[in-house]
Amino acid sequence: MKDMRDFIAQAEKEGELKRIKAQVDWNLELSHIAKLNEEKSGPALLFENVKGYKTPVITSVCTTTRRLALIMGEPRGSSLVDLMRAWVEKGKKSIPPKWVKSAPCKENVMKGNKIDLFKFPVPKFYPKDGGRFFGTAHFVISKDPETGWVNLGTYRAQLLDKNHLGVQFIKGKHADIMLKKYAAMKKPMPVAAVIGCDPLLFLTGAARISAFTSEYDFAGAVRGEPIEVVKGETVDLPIPAHAEIVVEGEVDASKFMPEGPFGEYTGYYSGVGTDDRNFIKVNCVTYRNNPVFWGTTVGRAVTDTHMTMALTYGATLWQQLTEMKIPGIKAVYCPPEGSGRFLAIISMKQMYPGHADQVGTAAISTEMGAYGLKTVIVVDEDIDPWDIPRVLYALSFRFQPNRCQIIKRGRSTPLDPSLPIDARDITGRIIIDATIPYEWKEKPIPIELDPEMVKKVQARWKELGFKG
Template identity: 50%
Template sequence: MNAPTKVKPINDLRSYIAALEANGVLKRVKAEVDWKYELCHVSKVNEEQKGPALLYENVKGYDIPVFTSAFTTPQRIAICLEQDPSLSMCQLSRKWMELTTKKMVKPVFVDKPPVMENVITGDDIDINMFPSPWFYPDDGGRFFGTSAFMVTQDPDTGWTNLGTYRAQVLGKDILGSQIIKGKHGDMHMKKYKERGELMPAAYVVGCDPVLFLTSSTLVSAQTDEYDVAGSLRGRPVEVFKSDLTGLTYPANAEIIAEGFVDPNELMEEGPFGEYTGYYSGNKGKDYPKPVLRIKRILHRNKPIMWSTTVGKPINDIHMIQSLNRTATLWHDLETMKVPGIQSVYFPAAATGRFWVIVSVRQMYPGHSNHVADAVLGSTTGHYGVKGVIVVDHDIAADDMDRVWWAMATRFDPKRSAQITQRGRSTPLDPGLPIEARDVTSRIVLDCCTPYEWENKPNEIFMDRSVLKKVSDRWNEYGFTGASPVAEMIDRLTRPEVIKGKGGK
């Protein structure tokens, strides 16, 4: 595998952009681009072609650049994680699982954080000083927060949460906040409401990209995302404590809009073209949203705005959800001691959320059902998942051609499909009526050959010794590069593990 071009450690958005440029996967757009519609449309077309990350250096009416398309390929995610750029999503997710099952790494507090190079207060506050894009014509307006997270804190325990809740510009000092019911930020807000107090909160734009990845990750309550990010980096995240809100912020953020949320103050927000490919936040149909009243804006000298396109797959959001939900589900199954897990995958094309595939080496009758039940009972899988596909160990969870083959040849609808009626849903699921999105049904598709069958179908396999010969002579046949046979040999040849002797 090819090692990434050596760059400085990634600790902020600027070092990530430098790393992308060093690896040849960043394009600087120097032509003037309008923040209203045009910027999003250029980015989306580029993403459909699997193009590079983009840095718009000439946004109409602004001297602040806008960065988009940060994570639309596994290679860019690997660079962000300081891993080998040739790793697949399943391999990256396994790395994530392995790192986060070790000890969490607490953040370190620093003096003179770069984000406080500029402090804006009072009448000078105007969130429109930043080039927040207007993405699609039917959106309700400009959105400051798409590649952003909200910082809140549990008033009882001090637990800090980073949550990816979109933020619409509703006024020069007002940001609409889609804090979905049941999310950790909502849990915090309920406590402040019971106390009759305002909730301190802040939106962070531009930071170490690992913080954005972890802010959109389903981690357990009372777990700080700063600790998770530290474990992924192998070093502490640099933070500081705000003298205005008392919250802990990333020191190297580009922009922070901080203030307070009144749990009793709600405003209409949206619509917004979401990651599902459909609009949400339709005025008159959805519940109104809480708002952040901005009391102070912090930003670095020459700040960089970070935004992500949304809409139909595949864009940053789908790739992020695919990575972190795959990784956290794998972490869940590992800590639940479910044996035999070979790989896990939330397909980005399925929005990185609603369907999950798990590969398992079966060891006992009902093992594949054990896996499916564990998925739906996990921290990651209990929320929003509508379908679980379980395949045998000879199929990688992200090998969609083989997954379809398993569905065709190892699946029987009567035996292999199980439907449950009630599971926790997301209000963003367009497959459910807008007035009834709290609960969804779920289906398990068990695409494994039953372990207990004595007479299993006779599968075709290649000869291991002949494949070894093919691998040795690969370049003699006129092919260039390393032989792909080494990675294929276990999948294409007869398994050497006999019944009852399986393992991880």
């Protein structure tokens, strides 16, 4: 799969895409149709008739495990955890992108006073949003001015006027780290925002791939072949050759404009009463003939963005734990209900005293975990972390409050609605050890039925008056 058009063709073939031919308004109507459809785990939607526009809008691309499997090229019956496992396995390799000279994303070029971002059918998602959001299922490309490391990161982008997009690089995110370096050099940071492309690239933009690693190399590894890139028109950055819409520009760290609020994946608005944000001053827009505009509804769980994050954040946590080479980790699950980021459940085979504590503290020390992860539940290997009834069993019969650990201070996210709006820099964390302690000489004796008696009883089942 090279681009959004390949996804559309394949999804349509597999009954995973619906074309909406009736006219819909970009102003709330489109997003509300998409959200209600996603709440029913419906198909990807291609809105072909957006009022006032010729350009179609696609939504709900990542809403179901089946479509995430389609994007990753995995068997369609895969579970979320199967996909996370494949992500970790394939991501052990690194395949850098391949440069090409000419590319479809350059079919049309807008520069200077010809630039008008209102030419695209940008949706307004929620009633209290600060405006229309150009970048949701998108990513921003930037380059480290010292090392040349190329980063892809999904940071929401609000349409401020015909050539400005507000951006929210949360502190410590890779684009923020890079922007601070440009600021020290008193230079603006060149960026490119990509709207519509191979959906895998968006997944990697949303994933918390470790610092100094390019998401392009990772996406290439998952695809098993290099991602084709072409040089930007006005920025020295690699751009996906088959992108639908590319917005090139620069971010000046010292300049701000009002941005937000935005209905976030926590189910609450963020950017309410907080500072102004940096913005992209747009210098060039390139797009394919008949481009497809891509958006995701974000908002309350569980829909498109939550499935995206459950896969990408969860897989990143698993990947980073794997890189720490801790033995015994069986599976990691970050439920979509927590957007794949606030709560993690890890199953493990204990091999020595303190092993479960090591796994819990390691999880909150990974780059992924050291951000907004608040609760880690560690369970024994006989419990699948996605099997929530079994996790509740462990929390009831193996967990002991005296063995849980509370960490008082750690990096937080300004999006966490459990903290006061003006005090979201620092969060607490809890590690819940729901395992049976390894060092116990005497362990609780599990009840097993007597196998001989089971056989005997089963042989008499009908005689006893049971049907099935």
